[in-house]
Amino acid sequence: MPTKTLHIPTVDGQADAFAAFPDGGERHPGVLMYADGFGIRPVLREMARELAGHGYYVLVPNLFYRHGPAPVIELPEHIGEEVRPAVFAQLMPLIEAHTTERVLSDADAYLKFLTTQPEVSAGPVAVTGYCIGGLLATRTAAAHSGQVAALAAFHGPVGVDGPDSLSKLTAEVHFGHAESDLTPKALGELNKALDAAGVGYTSEIYPGTIHGFTMSDTDAFTPAALQLHWDRLLPLLGRTLTKS
Numbered sequence: 001m002p003t004k005t006l007h008i009p010t011v012d013g014q015a016d017a018f019a020a021f022p023d024g025g026e027r028h029p030g031v032l033m034y035a036d037g038f039g040i041r042p043v044l045r046e047m048a049r050e051l052a053g054h055g056y057y058v059l060v061p062n063l064f065y066r067h068g069p070a071p072v073i074e075l076p077e078h079i080g081e082e083v084r085p086a087v088f089a090q091l092m093p094l095i096e097a098h099t100t101e102r103v104l105s106d107a108d109a110y111l112k113f114l115t116t117q118p119e120v121s122a123g124p125v126a127v128t129g130y131c132i133g134g135l136l137a138t139r140t141a142a143a144h145s146g147q148v149a150a151l152a153a154f155h156g157p158v159g160v161d162g163p164d165s166l167s168k169l170t171a172e173v174h175f176g177h178a179e180s181d182l183t184p185k186a187l188g189e190l191n192k193a194l195d196a197a198g199v200g201y202t203s204e205i206y207p208g209t210i211h212g213f214t215m216s217d218t219d220a221f222t223p224a225a226l227q228l229h230w231d232r233l234l235p236l237l238g239r240t241l242t243k244s
Helices: 042-052 084-097 101-115 132-143 183-195 221-242
Strands: 003-010 013-020 031-033 057-061 126-130 148-155 173-177 201-206
Touching: 003 101, 013 042, 013 101, 013 126, 031 042, 031 101, 031 132, 042 057, 057 101, 101 126, 101 132, 126 132, 126 221, 148 221, 173 183, 173 221, 183 201, 201 221
Parallel strands: 031 057, 031 126, 126 148, 148 173, 173 201
Antiparallel strands: 003 013, 013 057
16 A cells, blocks of 8 residues: 655645555545544554555645644553543644634645645545544535535534534535534534535434544544444445546
8 A cells, every 4th residue: 555755835834744545556536634633643544544445545634734743742652541631731732723724724735735646536525534633624625615525524523613614515424423522412403504504414423432432542442433434434435536
C-alpha cells in the first residue's frame, strides 16, 4: 500500500499530511479524513491504509500544523484514562485556537490539494472524521456542498453549530454516535435537522459505546463498533463516489 508524507499549502503556511492509496498507478476517488483531537499517529495511519485498500486515495492532514508537525505533542502508545487529563491539558489550547475561520480556510486548501493529486480521479469527494474531526468534516461538507458527495462522522460533536449549519448539506450523510455523547432526545433533534436539510442520511447511536469507540489505542475502543463503522462507511462511499 503506497503511502506519502505531504505538505499542503495553506493561507497560514504548510500543513503536513499523510496519504494512503492503492497500488497500480491508477486514479481513485478522494477521501479527506480528519483525525480526532489526538491527531495523526499509528492508529490513524492504519485506518487510512485500511480505507485506501478499498480503492480510495485517503488524505489525513495535521489539524494543528500551526503549532508544529505531527505529532504536535508526545503521545503514549496507549492513551489510557490515567494519562488523558495530562494529554488534554496540552491539547485543549490547540483545539480552542482552531477557530471556525481557520477550519474553513484549511478545508479550502485541503480539498484543492486533494483534488489535484495525480492519483485522484475527477469527480466528487468524501469527507470523514472522528471526534473533533467529525465536526470539521461536517463544516467542510457544508461549505463545499457542490464538491462533497459523502460525509461520515463518528463520535463527533456534529450538532454543536446548531441545526441551521446542517441546512447547507447536500452530501449523503452518516453520523455514528457514542451512547455517552448523545441522548435519544438529542438524536431525534439532530435527525430532524437532517430531515429539514432534505439529504439522505443515517444517524444512529452505536450500542454499548463511549466517546472514542473507533480508536484502538484508547480505553474507549469497542471492536464491534469499529466494525459497524466500516459497515456503514464503505457502502456510503461506494454509493456516492465514482470509481474509474
